[in-house]
Amino acid sequence: LKLVVLISGGGSNLRSLLEAAHDAEYPARVVAVGADRDADGFEHADAFGIPTFSVPFSSFADREAWGDELLAQVQQWQPDLVVLSGFMRLVPPRVVEALAPNLINTHPAYLPEFPGAHGVRDALAAGVDRTGASVIVVDNGVDSGPVLAQRRIPVLPGDDESSLHDRIKIVERELLVQTVLDIANGTIDLEQEPTA
Ligand code: GRF
Numbered sequence: 001l002k003l004v005v006l007i008s009g010g011g012s013n014l015r016s017l018l019e020a021a022h023d024a025e026y027p028a029r030v031v032a033v034g035a036d037r038d039a040d041g042f043e044h045a046d047a048f049g050i051p052t053f054s055v056p057f058s059s060f061a062d063r064e065a066w067g068d069e070l071l072a073q074v075q076q077w078q079p080d081l082v083v084l085s086g087f088m089r090l091v092p093p094r095v096v097e098a099l100a101p102n103l104i105n106t107h108p109a110y111l112p113e114f115p116g117a118h119g120v121r122d123a124l125a126a127g128v129d130r131t132g133a134s135v136i137v138v139d140n141g142v143d144s145g146p147v148l149a150q151r152r153i154p155v156l157p158g159d160d161e162s163s164l165h166d167r168i169k170i171v172e173r174e175l176l177v178q179t180v181l182d183i184a185n186g187t188i189d190l191e192q193e194p195t196a
Pocket of ligand 1: 169
């Protein structure tokens with residue numbers, strides 16, 4: 001299974017996917033890593049000799065033009081699956097339409113709880129004693145697509161956003177590596193997922 005992974009930040013989840021895919025037994029390969037900026041996480045792709053591309057959001061007149069360029073760059077690699085992993089932009093509808101259902105995202109909360117860009121902060125603010133991590137199919141909503149995998153994670157006394165997010169990321173990586181494996185070996189059939 002050929003993957004293109006899109007990031008915005010440090011790419012710790014990307015790194016886990018790269019490490020898993022480095023094993024010849026793992027039936028998926030990351031063929032390129034893209035970002036909406038010159039992302040720090042590119043260092044992980046570089047370490048594995050994997051090409052990177054950036055489509056800077058600020059270089060485009062509007063979201064649609066940016067999305068069209070992002071789509072063109074992604075499709076150049078002819079991926080079987082596109083993975084959003086810490087990608088901090090909403091994917092424009094034309095891009096979702098072109099890639100769906102082979103477009104998944106990882107989110108640091110137990111969706112549909114706490115969608116959006118601040119899922120960890122929102123869980124803390126809500127004072128809940130547990131949150132989670134989720135892998136979903138991307139649709140045109142905000143973290144609203146069908147859930148492929150998710151797991152509960154405790155919020156501990158004294159947690160701040162950073163300590164909680166670190167605990168969540170550990171689980172996110174496991175879920176992401178497992179979900180990509182399930183898609184690659186047919187355990188999950190994205191064509192069968194209910195479109196929202
Ligand atoms: C991850 O928790 C992701 O779900 C969220 O931002 C974080 C990105 O972390 N959107 P990293 O870039 O993979 O380290």
